[in-house]
Amino acid sequence: MKKVKLSDIDIKFDQGKFNWIRDENMMNLLDKAHDGKILCRQAVIKFEAIQPHTNYQPEINKAYNKFFIKKAKEKDWLPLFVYPKGDKFIMSDDYNAYTLYKDYKFDKVPCVVIGEITEMKNIIKVGEPFKLERPDSVICLQ
Numbered sequence: 001m002k003k004v005k006l007s008d009i010d011i012k013f014d015q016g017k018f019n020w021i022r023d024e025n026m027m028n029l030l031d032k033a034h035d036g037k038i039l040c041r042q043a044v045i046k047f048e049a050i051q052p053h054t055n056y057q058p059e060i061n062k063a064y065n066k067f068f069i070k071k072a073k074e075k076d077w078l079p080l081f082v083y084p085k086g087d088k089f090i091m092s093d094d095y096n097a098y099t100l101y102k103d104y105k106f107d108k109v110p111c112v113v114i115g116e117i118t119e120m121k122n123i124i125k126v127g128e129p130f131k132l133e134r135p136d137s138v139i140c141l142q
Contacts, residue, residue: 023053023092029083029114030132039129041113042079045089047106049122050082053092060096068100077110087119 032038071078078097082089089111091098101109108124117126 021054021056021092021095023090026053026081026083026090026092026114030081033114033132034134036131038115040115040132041117041129042127043111043113043117043123044108044125045082045111045113046122046124047101047109049088050080050091050098050109050111051085051088052095052098053090056095058095058099060099064096065100068097072104079110079112081114082111083114084117084119087121089113089122 029038033040068078078094080091080098080101081093082091084090091111112132113126114132117123120126
């Protein structure tokens with residue numbers, strides 16, 4: 001596992017293959033959050049209230065599965081970035097983590113909620129508002 005600066009990564013997407021996964025609403029909200037125009041909150045949300053943006057089912061590789069289990073054992077949870085929509089929270093940033101939370105039957109999940117929370121019935125715990133810092137690196141699993 002190593003950290004890689006985002007500025008060093010040249011990403012080219014196969015426009016036909018995964019473009020349908022892209023969530024324009026999430027992209028716009030993330031831009032606003034990184035610019036400080038909207039705030040975020042850490043929250044623990046009932047899993048049943050988290051809805052994926054699409055029905056995409058990733059193939060989880062062994063390295064990521066091992067990484068996920070290690071983080072869970074250390075209680076260093078991998079938060080899902082979500083945004084509120086009615087009484088649900090839409091997830092479109094980390095289908096791998098979402099799938100493993102589902103496969104391992106978690107009933108509650110740590111999240112970063114982008115934007116204002118108006119419905120609290122599916123939230124177990126919520127933190128104070130904060131500005132989302134723009135990431136400068138990512139962790140690469142090999």
